[in-house]
Amino acid sequence: MSTDKNSNPVLHIPKIEEGFVFDHIPAGLGPRVLELLRSYPELAEAVVTVGLNYRSGKLGSKDMLKIEVTDLPESLIRLISLVGPGITIKKISGFEVVRKLGLELPDAIDNLARCRNPNCVTNTERHVAARFERSGKAASYRCLFCERVFDLKELELLLP
Amino acid sequence: MKRDLISLNDLSLETIQGYLELAARVESMPAEERRRLLAGRILAVLFYEPSTRTRLSFESAMFRLGGNVLGFSETGSTSVAKGESLADTIRTVEQYADIIVIRHPKEGTARLSAASCSIPVINAGDGTNQHPSQTLLDLYTIRKLFGRIQGLRIAFVGDLKYSRTVHSLLQALGKFGNATFRFVSPESLRMPSYLRDGLAGSGCTFTETVDLGSALAECDLVYMTRIQKERFPDILEYEKVKNAYCIDARLLRGVPERLRIMHPLPRVNEIAPDVDPTVHAAYFPQVGYGVTMRQAILLDLLGVKQ
Numbered sequence: 001m002s003t004d005k006n007s008n009p010v011l012h013i014p015k016i017e018e019g020f021v022f023d024h025i026p027a028g029l030g031p032r033v034l035e036l037l038r039s040y041p042e043l044a045e046a047v048v049t050v051g052l053n054y055r056s057g058k059l060g061s062k063d064m065l066k067i068e069v070t071d072l073p074e075s076l077i078r079l080i081s082l083v084g085p086g087i088t089i090k091k092i093s094g095f096e097v098v099r100k101l102g103l104e105l106p107d108a109i110d111n112l113a114r115c116r117n118p119n120c121v122t123n124t125e126r127h128v129a130a131r132f133e134r135s136g137k138a139a140s141y142r143c144l145f146c147e148r149v150f151d152l153k154e155l156e157l158l159l160p
Numbered sequence: 161m162k163r164d165l166i167s168l169n170d171l172s173l174e175t176i177q178g179y180l181e182l183a184a185r186v187e188s189m190p191a192e193e194r195r196r197l198l199a200g201r202i203l204a205v206l207f208y209e210p211s212t213r214t215r216l217s218f219e220s221a222m223f224r225l226g227g228n229v230l231g232f233s234e235t236g237s238t239s240v241a242k243g244e245s246l247a248d249t250i251r252t253v254e255q256y257a258d259i260i261v262i263r264h265p266k267e268g269t270a271r272l273s274a275a276s277c278s279i280p281v282i283n284a285g286d287g288t289n290q291h292p293s294q295t296l297l298d299l300y301t302i303r304k305l306f307g308r309i310q311g312l313r314i315a316f317v318g319d320l321k322y323s324r325t326v327h328s329l330l331q332a333l334g335k336f337g338n339a340t341f342r343f344v345s346p347e348s349l350r351m352p353s354y355l356r357d358g359l360a361g362s363g364c365t366f367t368e369t370v371d372l373g374s375a376l377a378e379c380d381l382v383y384m385t386r387i388q389k390e391r392f393p394d395i396l397e398y399e400k401v402k403n404a405y406c407i408d409a410r411l412l413r414g415v416p417e418r419l420r421i422m423h424p425l426p427r428v429n430e431i432a433p434d435v436d437p438t439v440h441a442a443y444f445p446q447v448g449y450g451v452t453m454r455q456a457i458l459l460d461l462l463g464v465k466q
């Protein structure tokens with residue numbers, strides 16, 4: 001949380017009674033998280049508030065997002081963990097934070113993204129799920145089939 | 161649990177050394193004894209794109225071990241042409257054979273095949289990705305020629321940007337460490353930076369040059385590759401470089417006796433026929449060592465212990 005009172009997100013985004021707060025989203029990636037949320041039909045009716053470019057001590061600036069639902073699909077959380085490192089999810093109940101989860105980049109990406117190599121067997125054979133494993137460098141992943149290494153940002157996420 | 165040979169990236173240095181030792185034992189074995197080792201076993205050769213040399217090498221290896229071979233070398237008349245999935249083909253062939261060798265134009269097919277069946281799968285080339293038996297036979301050839309793999313001065317010549325064979329061999333030599341590389345290529349076909357960077361910490365050093373002559377004079381081994389016309393958007397650029405990376409007997413005059421020349425073959429004009437009778441030519445013995453190494457691979461994956 002920012003210590004700068006003028007940019008305290010809480011002042012800008014109303015508190016929610018029940019739902020989830022996605023915080024510490026690297027600035028600019030808030031719309032990406034929103035896009036992922038919107039791809040789930042079961043979340044289509046939910047009230048969502050998005051805030052962009054808050055100043056944050058840790059990140060310089062950050063985006064933030066609140067959604068008023070009682071549950072989140074598990075695959076959505078895995079997809080959001082691929083948007084960027086360090087995003088936190090807080091579950092809110094009765095205006096209080098009842099659970100906090102910090103998302104880390106996963107070691108493996110299983111059936112959540114398409115391989116960018118058009119000549120990869122995962123793109124040429126039907127019913128073959130692409131799998132990636134974290135490769136040495138910070139946010140790069142190696143396709144287990146064609147063995148190409150991609151930056152996380154290059155991977156096209158598979159939305160429901 | 162069954163084992164496969166899919167990628168050099170899966171192999172530790174110890175595993176690679178194990179293959180080299182096994183190949184040496186296979187080579188020293190009497191032919192009679194060898195012919196009993198895989199009697200009654202069947203190798204399925206599934207070549208979705210033609211590569212006559214690789215296919216014949218695997219078939220020869222299987223026959224020399226007393227085994228049998230079935231398969232196809234192009235897909236025109238097979239069920240694949242009717243739209244059968246790769247996994248279905250593999251699960252079908254699994255019922256016919258004890259081990260599969262597959263070559264396919266798409267990257268990742270060998271890995272997918274291995275995951276689709278419970279018999280061993282050998283990757284004989286998946287698109288531009290991997291061709292591990294080529295790298296193992298290159299390493300075995302180097303050991304046969306010099307008695308060792310470390311401590312050599314090795315020049316890679318020609319198309320260093322796109323040659324899968326060169327990239328894979330370089331990475332494997334990096335695992336052994338303690339080598340001095342010379343990368344000889346036209347500017348437009350230089351060794352990719354990720355491979356040069358990948359040598360950091362391996363105990364290997366490298367220099368880059370466009371000059372073939374100095375490499376011949378100063379290296380123990382020259383690994384030649386073919387420069388393909390298709391790689392050049394500008395045909396004039398190709399015409400300029402194509403003859404700069406050719407070796408003939410005249411160019412070899414005065415080079416040290418120890419120099420050996422390897423080539424994955426087929427060659428076009430990068431090694432003149434007048435090099436063949438010289439002491440330097442190692443590319444035909446290399447073909448023979450390939451059959452030996454492929455015997456070692458078949459024996460190892462089928463669990464036939466020596």
Ligand SMILES: [Zn+2]
Nearest residue numbers: 115120143146
């Ligand atoms: Zn891939």
